[in-house]
Amino acid sequence: MNRRNFFNGAAATAMGAVAAASVSRVALxxxxxxxxxxxxxxxxxxxPGTGRPYNPVVTLNGWTLPWRMNQGVKEFHLVAEPVVREMAPGFKANMWGYNGQSPGPTIEVVEGDRVRLFVTNKLPEHTSVHWHGQRLPNGMDGVSGLxxxxxxxxxxFVYEFVARRPGTFMYHPHADEMTQMAMGMMGFWVTHPKAKNPLIAExxxxxxxxxxxxxxxPGSMTPKTMTMLDFNLWSWNSRIFPGIDTLNVRKMDKVRIRVGNLTMTNHPIHLHGHEFVVTGSDGGPWPLTARVPEITTDIAVGQMRQFEFLADEEGDWAFHCHKSHHTMNAMGHNVPTMIGVDHRGLVGKLQKAMPDYMVMGERGMADMGEMEMPLPDNTAPMMTGTGPYGGVEMGGMFSILKVRKDQKPGDYKDPGWYRQPPGTRAFEWTGALPEPARFQVEGKGSMPLAQPPHHDTQVQVRKPTGHMNH
Known part of the structure; x- marks a missing residue:
């Protein structure tokens, strides 16, 4: 972590620059x-070294913003600026963010804290910050023009308010929002309870x-800000698999995961090996009667969800969005399906004119994870990642929950791959298969057809040769 002072003669510069609210002379x-x-x-x-104590969060591929205490006020400094974000090893993107990263640093406070946030604009255009989900004075809500x-x-500018309720929140611009959020401007906010709360577990x-x-x-570095639906990189904290770190926990730990959605579609977030309960949202902790066991929770646009579970199953468990195209990296949207198409005889002829030509998807797309095909510079492979048994064939919104009985409390280091006990892994069967038992009614409908077909029907497909009669 490095520090940089943007101002020479900080007192004079601050007096001239702070403009969003009246603050004390001490603050200025x-x-x-x-x-x-x-x-x-x-x-x-x-x-926390100052202020009220709390149990801090861990931001996946991110960090928490330090603060200073100033006469009982917790003061933060956000710098909105262009950044370069490594989305995965070997693949970087030009983004906009805060304090050197996209998303910006997580802000952690305690219920009842008086908070003062200085926001310096180093972007090429004006900006603002909306404190998503906070109860605050109207003039601090951050919608520019309103x-x-x-x-x-x-x-x-400086924003001041009291963190009035505990919960899971975020911050993002409300100025040229489509451009600035499409460029990666956002950050997480957590308000911890000041005392034990019957709806908030430790x-x-x-x-x-x-x-x-x-x-x-592919081959470029800057997001296209006018895209509305056809995104090709689905990320967690502006990282894509295999660049997303694993979540490493100790067996029998009580684990909470907080997720916020600032994409343009919903995401069914799914955890393998465990059941969890959704315990809260940006509206606050949920009543106990509203909590049910789940293994997938759908997070809509603009929503926050926090869910909790007991990590009582040791192993390496997949954790991902359940929309299958959200667990793949950059690819074209107009690639035709070539499954079952026989390329024999054609490939050789094409390679005479195009030596680098490759068959795409003749047997499915799994081969893409193994092909060493040339890619443009600064391009993430479509599916990648290698596990202990071969290619994981994933990308995008995918990570791994690693549960270990020997992981020490407070230790977040990656423990490596799980060593499965003998007899607990799927294996190839090489013996004779027993004759399957079948129900007598198997394959029959619930009632006979009134007019059964005289012969089987096979669909015939014929490609039209002209523009008439088709």
Whole structure:
């Protein structure tokens, strides 16, 4: 983590730049030094050294923003700026974010905290920050033109409010929102309870991340901000598999996972090997009577969900969005299905003119994970990742929950691949198969057809040769 002071003569600059609200002379004496982070790795939890104590969260492939205490006020400094985000090893993207990253750093406070947030605009256009889900004064809500003037380029605004209720929230612009959010401007916010709450359990591990999507052409680095539906990169905290870190926990840990959705579609988030209960949203903790066991929870656009489970099954468990095209990386939307098409005789002729020509999808797309086909520079393979038994054949919104009995409390290091006990892994059967038992009614309908067909029907497909009579 590195630090950088954007201002020489901080007191004079701050007095001229702060413009969103009236603040005390003490607050204007100097801006908090902005803290920057460029590493894409998951940072350790930030244990609070000042202010009220709390159990900190771990941001997947992210970090928590430090603060300073100023006469009882918790002060943060966000810098909105262009950033370069490594979405996966070997693949980087030009984005906009906060304090060196997209998404920006997680902000953690405690219920009842007085919070002051300085926002410096280093973007090429004006911006603002909306504190999604917060109860606050109207003039601090961050919708430019409605609640405040936008923050001009090079200026710093300040937002002040009390964190009135505990929960899972986020922040993002409400100025040129389509462009700025499509470029990656967003961040997580967690407000911890100030005392024991009957609806908020104490957990051993608390993870959080945001869902985001981008349309970046292979070989390029900048998202296409006008895309509305046809995204080709589905990410968690602007990372795609295999660039998404694993969630490493100790067996019998109580685990909470917080997820926010700032894409343009819903995401059914699915966990293998365990059942969980959804315990809250950006509206607050859910009543106990509203909680039911699930293995998948659908998170709609603009929603937050937090769910909890007991990690009582040891192993490496897949954790992903259940929309299958969201667990693949960049590919074209107009690729035809070639399954079953016989390329023999054609491939050789094409390769005489195009030596690099390859058969695409004749037997399915799994071969794509093994092909060493040339890709444009700065392009993520469509499906990738290697596990202990071969290619995982995934991309996008996919990670792994790693549960280990020997993982120490508070240890978030990757323990490596799980060693399955003998006799607990699927295996090839090489013996004789027993004759299957069949029900007498198998294959029959519930009632006979009134007019059974005289012969089987086979669909004949004929390609039209012209524009007449078809």
């Amino acid at each position: 004496a100097a801006l908090p030094e902005p803290v920057l982070q460029t590493s894409p790795a998951t940072m350790p939890p930030l244990v 609640n405040q003037a936008p923050i001009p380029v090079g200026k710093t 957990v051993d591990r608390d993870f959080c991340f945001l869902l985001n999507a981008y349309d970046i052409d």
